[in-house]
Amino acid sequence: MVSKKDKVVELENAVVRFAGDSGDGMQLTGSLFSDSTAFAGNDFATFPDYPAEIRAPQGTVAGVSGFQIHFGSSDIHTSGDLADVLVAMNPASLKANMKWITHNAIIIVDTDAFTEKNLIKAGYETNPLKDGTLSGHSVIEAPITTLTREAVKNLNIDNKSAQKSKNMFALGMVFYMFNRDYKKTFEFFEQKFKTNPIVIRANKQVLTAGYNYADTIEVFTRTYKIIPAPLTKGLYRNVTGNLATSWGLLAAAERSGRKLFLGSYPITPASEILQELSKHKQFNAIAFQAEDEIAGIVSSIGSSFAGAMAVTSTSGPGLSLKSEAIGLAVMTELPLVIVNVQRGGPSTGLPTKSEQSDLMQALYGRNGEAPVIVLAAQSSADCFYSAYEAAKLAMEHMTPVILLTDGSLANGSEVFKIPNVADLPPIKPPIVKANDPDYKPYKRDPEKLSRPWALPGTKGLRHRIGGLEKEDVTGNVSQDPLNHQRMSEIREEKVERVANFIPDLEVLGEQEGDVLVVGWGGTYGVMLTAIEEMRKEGQKISLAHFKHIKPLPKNTGEVLKRFKKILVCEINLGQFVNHLRMMFPGIVFDQYNKIQGLPFMVSELKEKFNEYLND
């Protein structure tokens, strides 16, 4: 017999995917595994993959819920291309995930679920465990349901309740496989089921049973260990993009001394922002669930006029409905953050899938000349900083800002180094003092061109604003032709001048040369990983990845001109590349696009980049 210690293999990183029926608790299993990963000191990123339906028919491929985690001893920027380990709680989850695993993956299956009935529901004609479908993979067949029932026999709970914790049996097995400590998970059970001691005991017993089962029967020829990642000193946590966005907004409100007002209407995949902000009234944060998308943004504009830090959150179809109101915020020059968590479109499209196809809408999707600042968050954790920056720019420059995130960032999670709010850049909105003799509603800051923010309730500053064109300086209604030209130009110039207040574009790799790949927003992690890997392999290839879309960083044109070939990669049909073509007509851009509701994979990017290098 080989002792456990002797067969530990050290890995640099691994990808594990938990999959089961929607009701099997796979999201919880995944998040508990993430917590233990954090405890083990690894860097990681996760992504949930669940159906658009709340309870799709049980046992079918449509009803499969998955959770993927990529963890490692070095920097992790993506939730991983393909899984090295798949936990499949039923035939449907095996079928749904075969294309998402490596060619020699370890597959843990609950054999109890591979009944004829379930095989038919999953669309299998023959049993994949027996017909050679899984050849090349290491398949670990365990009667998880039966063993789970056995494990809690002493507790006298009915079969149905007992089986509910079978996900913990699977988790126990994976814990064994990666030499994990389950102390943290036990603490979680004690917290979560405080009022139900039987459930605490059941979960603990089942998890331990799974762990011991894996140990005893020696199903794993080896186990794995991943040493802690070299994170800088500090306090860390795990955040999803939507959580990070919400917290970035709260931090900005606190730092600026403004109340936070969110007007929003529930929409996938943005609703968590509404839900999260509704929890934090102690920070003077009002989350107003409006009757529709339009009331969501318009109530926010009202709150902005009244002096709050105003936010509205939505996804694609909602952004369409808000277009007219964004124009009102442009005309009234009030600060407003519009968070658009992009999803697959057009129309209702792919509500639970991710895409980057709202860029043109964010830039131009309004009547009239209606410029706004457009930012795109680059990772789940970066949503915190992007939301903070969006709020800062909105208030200091007195303009609406559209912050683009996407479904992948919103639901995906990654490790986040917790900052001190006091260390974030200060936010100083141009609020006018009472009875300011020089106050004029549209008298501008000479540097930023922002107008002053005069709050109702302040003596001596009474004024009227609205959607009709404004006379320069006074803000009175004006139909004057030259005034309209001047005001249109000022509004554009005001947004362009924001370029003086944002960082330059950085290039990873050679600062000039043959090939530059370009991306924006949520593709950062995967593009960075692809480029880093290729550079390690000795390829000369550089990356420029954009967070600031309008205005572009000041050095953009100069950076682009330093490369012979430029490949712009996006999850759409080429919106940013066309924007760049318009902005820099002298430069030739190539493009690489994917529009499947799925993020790029590192492997496909590398393949494409290699092809492009040799082109």
Add this chain to the structure above:
Amino acid sequence: MADSIDTKKLQLTKEDFESDQMVKWCPGCGDHAILRSVENVFPELGIPPENFVVVSGIGCSSRFPYYMNTYGMHGIHGRAAALATGIKLANPKLSVWMITGDGDSMAIGGNHFIHIARRNPDVNILLFNNKIYGLTKGQYSPTTPKGQKTKSSPQGTFERPFNPGTLAIGARATFFARVVDTNPKMMTEVFLEAARFHGTSIVEVLQNCVIFNNKIHSLITSRETKDENQIFLRAGEPMIFGKNMDKGLMMDEKGLRVVTLGENGITEKDLLVHNPFEEDTGIHTMLCEMMPPDYPAALGVIRSVKTETLEDAVWNTIEYEKQNSPLKSVDDLLRTGNTWEVEDDPRKNGKKRR
């Protein structure tokens, strides 16, 4: 928070609220009289001028904010209710007035209208009902009587109109009143009551569009016919009307009935006594529905039922949470839940997380 209006009397006059902008409504438009009444009401409320905010949507009526020397915002079509709600929630100390029309609030803004009524923020809504689209030059509106010929209904409209009062009360409005633009005294009295009501107060102003729908309310408003076709309701008083004050309203099994005092032995004691504070919506709804020629149109405060306002509910919760939440700052929040400390790693190239 219970009383968001500062009742301290200030020495203000009408002139304090007149703006320097030229009023551009058509000569003879009912809006002029409404504007004058509002200018008369604001100084009476004991609210400092900087605490008024007048908001509107789009339409002739919605130019109103430009003509008041207060804080004001001219919004987009139909959405004034959402603007007003956001302003009131963000700063409950403000006295928020929303000016809207029958197109703005009954058609494009219908959704927001019913939801502001349901939520009950302390917003004063003046709904100018001229039963036509004026600014776009004469198309029918959701309150245009069925069959009326307009620019967009050359054969007469095919649609049944809304009654703003029953729509509001159906949407759980707490305060509904109706006035005519021909009676400044009545407007002033009712606007004052609306302003002092703590909750959403909706006042329908039967307003005349002199260009596109002239005399649409003339049965109710003209000198010759008004006495027989309008009844002004006051809390606690019997429902009496008519030139000689000899007509009244009774309730029988068929609903409201117009009776003549002295006929069939009917005396004042037999008449309904107006109770705007009644929670039940039955009689208030019937009163809203009364229209000439069968009934007099009900004017005055028809419904006035107090309940908690939206902003009180929200801000009371905020105050409670500030007292009781363990989280005192966003720094506390960022450190909730599962966190872990990383010590300096001996390997140099540590990940540079921002």
